[in-house]
Amino acid sequence: MKTTLLAAGLVTIATHAMAETPVLTVLTYDSFAAEWGPGPVIEAGFEATCACDLQFVTAGDGAAVLARVQLEGAASAVDVVVGLDTNLTAAATATNLFAPHGLTVANTLPLAFEDVNFLPFDWGYFAFVYDKTKLATPPTSFEELAASDLKIIIQDPRSSTPGLGLVMWVKAAYGDRAPQIWAALADNIVTVTPGWSEAYGMFLQGESDLVLSYTTSPAYHLIAESDDTKAAAAFSEGHYLQVEVAGKLASTDQPGLADAFLAYLTADAMQTALVTTNWMYPATTPAAGLPAGFDTLITPAKAVLLSPADAEAGRAKAIEEWQTALSK
Amino acid sequence: MANRAVEIAPAATLGLVIAALILGSAAMLATRAETWVLNPADWAALRFTVLQAVLSAGISTALAIPVARALHRRRFWGRTGLIRLMAAPFVLPVVVAVLGLLAVFGRAGPVNTALAALGLPPLSIFGLHGVVLAHVFLNMPLATRMILHGWQAVPAERFRLAASLGMPPPALFWHLEWPMLRAVLPGIAVMIFLVCLTSFAVALTLGGGPKSSTIELAIYQALRFEFDLGRAALLAALQFGLCAAVTLMSLRLTVPSAFGAGIGAAMTGQPPTGWRRRADTVAIAGSAVFLLTPLVAIALAGLPGLWQLPDTVWPAALRSVCIAVVSSVVAMIAALTVAQAAARHCNGWFDLAAMLPLSASSLVLGTGMFLAIRPFASPENLSVAVTILVNTTLSLPFLYRLLLPEARQLQADYARLTQSLGLSWVTRLRFVTLPRLARPLGFGAGLAAALSMGDLGVIALFAGDRGATLPLIVQRLMGAYRMQDAAAAGLVLVVVSFALFWAFDRIGQHYADT
Numbered sequence: 001m002k003t004t005l006l007a008a009g010l011v012t013i014a015t016h017a018m019a020e021t022p023v024l025t026v027l028t029y030d031s032f033a034a035e036w037g038p039g040p041v042i043e044a045g046f047e048a049t050c051a052c053d054l055q056f057v058t059a060g061d062g063a064a065v066l067a068r069v070q071l072e073g074a075a076s077a078v079d080v081v082v083g084l085d086t087n088l089t090a091a092a093t094a095t096n097l098f099a100p101h102g103l104t105v106a107n108t109l110p111l112a113f114e115d116v117n118f119l120p121f122d123w124g125y126f127a128f129v130y131d132k133t134k135l136a137t138p139p140t141s142f143e144e145l146a147a148s149d150l151k152i153i154i155q156d157p158r159s160s161t162p163g164l165g166l167v168m169w170v171k172a173a174y175g176d177r178a179p180q181i182w183a184a185l186a187d188n189i190v191t192v193t194p195g196w197s198e199a200y201g202m203f204l205q206g207e208s209d210l211v212l213s214y215t216t217s218p219a220y221h222l223i224a225e226s227d228d229t230k231a232a233a234a235f236s237e238g239h240y241l242q243v244e245v246a247g248k249l250a251s252t253d254q255p256g257l258a259d260a261f262l263a264y265l266t267a268d269a270m271q272t273a274l275v276t277t278n279w280m281y282p283a284t285t286p287a288a289g290l291p292a293g294f295d296t297l298i299t300p301a302k303a304v305l306l307s308p309a310d311a312e313a314g315r316a317k318a319i320e321e322w323q324t325a326l327s328k
Numbered sequence: 329m330a331n332r333a334v335e336i337a338p339a340a341t342l343g344l345v346i347a348a349l350i351l352g353s354a355a356m357l358a359t360r361a362e363t364w365v366l367n368p369a370d371w372a373a374l375r376f377t378v379l380q381a382v383l384s385a386g387i388s389t390a391l392a393i394p395v396a397r398a399l400h401r402r403r404f405w406g407r408t409g410l411i412r413l414m415a416a417p418f419v420l421p422v423v424v425a426v427l428g429l430l431a432v433f434g435r436a437g438p439v440n441t442a443l444a445a446l447g448l449p450p451l452s453i454f455g456l457h458g459v460v461l462a463h464v465f466l467n468m469p470l471a472t473r474m475i476l477h478g479w480q481a482v483p484a485e486r487f488r489l490a491a492s493l494g495m496p497p498p499a500l501f502w503h504l505e506w507p508m509l510r511a512v513l514p515g516i517a518v519m520i521f522l523v524c525l526t527s528f529a530v531a532l533t534l535g536g537g538p539k540s541s542t543i544e545l546a547i548y549q550a551l552r553f554e555f556d557l558g559r560a561a562l563l564a565a566l567q568f569g570l571c572a573a574v575t576l577m578s579l580r581l582t583v584p585s586a587f588g589a590g591i592g593a594a595m596t597g598q599p600p601t602g603w604r605r606r607a608d609t610v611a612i613a614g615s616a617v618f619l620l621t622p623l624v625a626i627a628l629a630g631l632p633g634l635w636q637l638p639d640t641v642w643p644a645a646l647r648s649v650c651i652a653v654v655s656s657v658v659a660m661i662a663a664l665t666v667a668q669a670a671a672r673h674c675n676g677w678f679d680l681a682a683m684l685p686l687s688a689s690s691l692v693l694g695t696g697m698f699l700a701i702r703p704f705a706s707p708e709n710l711s712v713a714v715t716i717l718v719n720t721t722l723s724l725p726f727l728y729r730l731l732l733p734e735a736r737q738l739q740a741d742y743a744r745l746t747q748s749l750g751l752s753w754v755t756r757l758r759f760v761t762l763p764r765l766a767r768p769l770g771f772g773a774g775l776a777a778a779l780s781m782g783d784l785g786v787i788a789l790f791a792g793d794r795g796a797t798l799p800l801i802v803q804r805l806m807g808a809y810r811m812q813d814a815a816a817a818g819l820v821l822v823v824v825s826f827a828l829f830w831a832f833d834r835i836g837q838h839y840a841d842t
Contacts, residue, residue, distance in 0.1 A: 035639075197806035198533050202427070205430055
């Protein structure tokens, strides 16, 4: 009897507490929610305005986030998903698990991007990063890179989003010639890593001359470490974009909070914070501009991006071409 | 007969639980599958996977024999410390180990700097040889320890008898050492083969390109980018099939040694003379340099950032230690149960059940458990319990392999005596089993604890933003450009794992010697 009473009491307290502070569950990739990432900033900022409890659930990277959404299906406790990129949005839309965001936010992306379900919150250009003190004249195109004897480290498109971005970049820039470019690059590639962090770590240890990363990577070294030796090589083919997007699930039990969160994520304060926590360009340039140091970064003359539909349709073939060319 | 059923029941139950966990996770994926196709690249991946695993297992085991023999028969200052330290590579988290190896064998490392100074062309670590090198670095120490245990388990009386008969080294080898090796080597080689079978990060990072793809990578791709659960389940089944075939094959190759009982005193081996003595020195010095230099590189990389680590590192470290200790104790009890049953009733099923976890892809295991748990509870709330369960299961094969030869010996030497004395199982455990098995139990528990510390596979699917373990923190730091912090947190992880291992190993050693 006592236990029953106690249990009943606890349930009452619990439901009461839940009724008072609704919980908004946000699924995102690991480094977004990390202590030093944008997660804690947005949690503190949003909770101050929403009278709710913001909780993060994490999965390894963008692709893992989508896999998680698919695993959970319509019964998911997640309300908002943050951190897919445009190579994945077509597959995400096809799950029918996402709902239209209904917001109109004027973004400053270098290319027009609009999607009823997904709202861009930050973006970056893929680029090969090098050390200025070790490499005086960086290559200016894939062909120049392939002709040189410079060593590069890239990521595997089958396990990492930057790796997939590179395959899409070469495909978008060279079309049917992509297999030739990969064959020519084969002797430059030191190795292919499962994720971004192994590749970048190996580059910093001196295993390669260049590494596939973002044009914004040198800004981290400059601003956080006062180290100005890193730079990104500007390629004449243009640079492929990674646009990171957020969306709400159709199954959310907090649609109002989810909308408010998406609005908060794309508003000025959070866009400013994203720059130096996620080390990407904000989707909308903040009123106060970008922090000092970002002016030293290269600005590609041309931005390249396959539409989500084209990216989804061409992905399997592009990866196969990459695999065949590099397996020889 | 009834007695037999009582004896075997706990072990059989455990075996069934393991099989349900491992095979069930793949079955969970299968229930959600829509298509069942393997593509040609998967078969290429299978070939590469088997090739690198065979080479890694063969070379690790072959190199471990002379090192173990030298360590058994030579005494020198720092020997015990060296033996313990040699287990360190095995307990390293893979990313940390790879970066440590690169610091030594990489383009900017001392090996290539020395080659350049001599005017020789640089050596590239990337390719099949790099994958094998890394696997030998990670697994040879374990093989050495297990073979060394084999040597130590040969009763001292036999060596004394051989010495008094004036047996020359070749005769000593054929009469004493070869039977011991026949009993332990197949199991060790199979274990390393299976560890390398599911290699993912090492094979990919050091493999040099997509021609070095493993089955585990194909599983990763199927689950992450294609969400093709059917293909993932098929690939997982392929790994199970390989595991079962190889385990059963090794049973045929294993010939139990029959030395009979000794009084159990530790043997101090007779140091050889002449060229054999010099060969021993080369084996010990060579393996020490090969295994310890990357560890030194890891320490040097981690030290500068140690004083400014982010605060989350310490609670994560504590969480990891608790999980590791609990997992290790549970694994020890489970392994002892299964190994004793297997020793009593020579039965291939126990071997199979105990080795099965090695063939499990942690991603399949995690995903399957996630699918199984999701309808009933929030995975984040169960992350600690799930991690303990998985770590226990995954470290069971190592403990089992370590315990089995000595449990068999114990069974052969003492079973009749304990039975005729009518000892209860508590008494038998206290006075016969635990003292005799203390050495492999301590070593195995240390290994299990360290493996749990370094495990990343499953927690990544279950951890919320609050339940992070230390390996997850290392990965998150690396993913946010903070390579120096990551190196320092990696060093903390290595030191804590190794301290745990050392403590358990010492306890085991202590009870074995008294």
